[in-house]
Every structure is written in structure tokens, then in C-alpha cells.
Amino acid sequence: MKKQARWFLSALLIVVLALAAGCGSSGSSGSEKKNTLEAIKDRGKLVVGVKYDTNLFGYKDPASGKVEGFDIDVAKALAKKILGDESKIELKEVTSKTRVQMLQNGDIDAIIATMTITEDRKKEVNFSDVYFEAGQSLLVKKGSDIKSVEDLKGKKVLAVKGSTSVANVKEKAPDAEVLEFENYAEAFTALKSGQGDTLTTDNSILYGMAAQDSNYELAGEPFTDEPYGIAIVKGDDEFTTYVNDFLKELKDSGEYDKIKQKWIKEE
Ligand code: GLU
Secondary structure: OOHHHHHHHHHHHHHHHHHHHHHHHHHHOOOOOHHHHHHHHHHOOOEEOOOEEEEEEEEEEOEEEEEEEHHHHHHHHHHHHHHHOOOOEEEEEEEOOOHHHHHHHOOOOEEOOOOOOHHHOOOOEEEEEEEEEEEEEEEOOOOOOOOHHHOOOOOOOEEEOOHHHHHHHHHHHHOOOOEEOOOOOHHHHHOOOOOOOOEEEEEEHHHHHHHHHHHHEEEEEEOOOEEOOOEEOOOOHHHHHHHHHHHHHHHHHHHHHHHHHHOOOOO
């Protein structure tokens, strides 16, 4: 019996040591950096989070079902660089509120969705270099008495959850009432139905709305800087460098200017 107990104890010790070793190795694999580029190549497809309701940047045409825009063309060019074929891509809809979570969950390889590079967001994601410069502005019905961000006292301002626009306008116009919506389609519908006096976000996005309904126009000059970056999972510096090289090539080859001219009308 004694012998049996000793045997049992040494067997137990071996199991405990093996488990501890196992934990050690899984601990180190847990801290391993995610290799997005490898995953994309293995899968044979780039999965990108894009907007579906942001005309000119990422917009799903209700008639054709096609998703098109500046961000979409940038995403396709990235798929071409990684996989040699721009059609090896899957577009997944994100909103300003859902995009970081979707990246962190591993649902998407990158966010290319009118996303401003900010210090706060850098705590959660890696950003590429700037690929587009926007600035926050206001969309109003033609003839509105709102001419600039100075005129928002007591006004109802519509904005989208998870966007930089909400905090910016609260800071610049503390006397305004800010109403937050899930996405840009809902916010624009709310503006058109008279739920607010103005809609605020990047001028680039507001131009897309004004192009869809000529009763609306931008008011005043942009009052913030909104440099757009491609967001990549936090810590994947290898893929971030790869994406920066891609952006540089896109600009140097003239392809970037072509995409920009296609979608963005220079004022
Ligand atoms: N660029 C701003 C942001 O990243 C506003 C546009 C958006 O909501 O995506 O929040």
C-alpha cells in the first residue's frame, strides 16, 4: 500500500510538471504576435472592414448591391498587392462603433473605413501612415442660419456613435444638443426628417451626402483635422510596415491619384 502511494505521488508529480510545462509553452504562444499577412496568404483572401452607408468612401448601392468608393478601391489595391488579384477580397460592413471590436475579434484583417488616426485609438489598434486628409464640418439644409460651428448654440446636432465627430463638436460647441445615431444612413435620414438642425462629421462624408440630395450643403470651414489611417490589429508591426510600403507604392505609381480623382471632387 505504501509502495502504491509513493508510485501514485510520483505519477502525480509527473502530471503536474507536464501541465506546468504545457502552461509555459501556451503562455508564450499567447504572447506571440498575430501574423495577419500569413493568415491572409493561407486563406487566399483579404477580409476588410468597410462602410456600407458612406457615399464616395464605402457605399452599398441598393440597386446593384455593389459596394463601391474610395476606401473600397484602396482595399482592392491592397488585395492585389498581397494576393496578385484584386477580386481576392471579402468586404464586411463596419460602423464607426463596431469597427475596432470587429478587428480585435479577428473578424477582419484591416479597417479601411474613413477612420481618423487618434492617440486614443492608437491604444487599441495599429495605424498605417495617413492615406487621406479630411476635416470635420457641418451639413445643413440650404438657407439654414447655421453658417459655421460658432452658430450651434441651442441647436440640435446629429452625429454618429463611435466617431470622433461627437467629442469634437461637444468641445467646439458646448451649448449644442448632440443626438447620436448608429450610422450615417440613419443620421442623414434624421436630418432630412427634421430631427436636427445640422449633421456633423468629416467634410469628405458630407460631400457624399450633398451629392445625393442637392437640398443640402456644407456650412463653413472644416474645424478639425481628420487624417485617415488603415487600422491593423494592435502589435502586428510586420503587417503595418507592409501596408505602409503598399501605400507608398500606390502613391508613387500614380494609382492613388487615379482613385482619388475617381471619387473625390477637389473643391
Ligand atoms: N473620421 C471620423 C472618425 O473616424 C468620422 C468618420 C467616421 O465616423 O468614420 O471617427
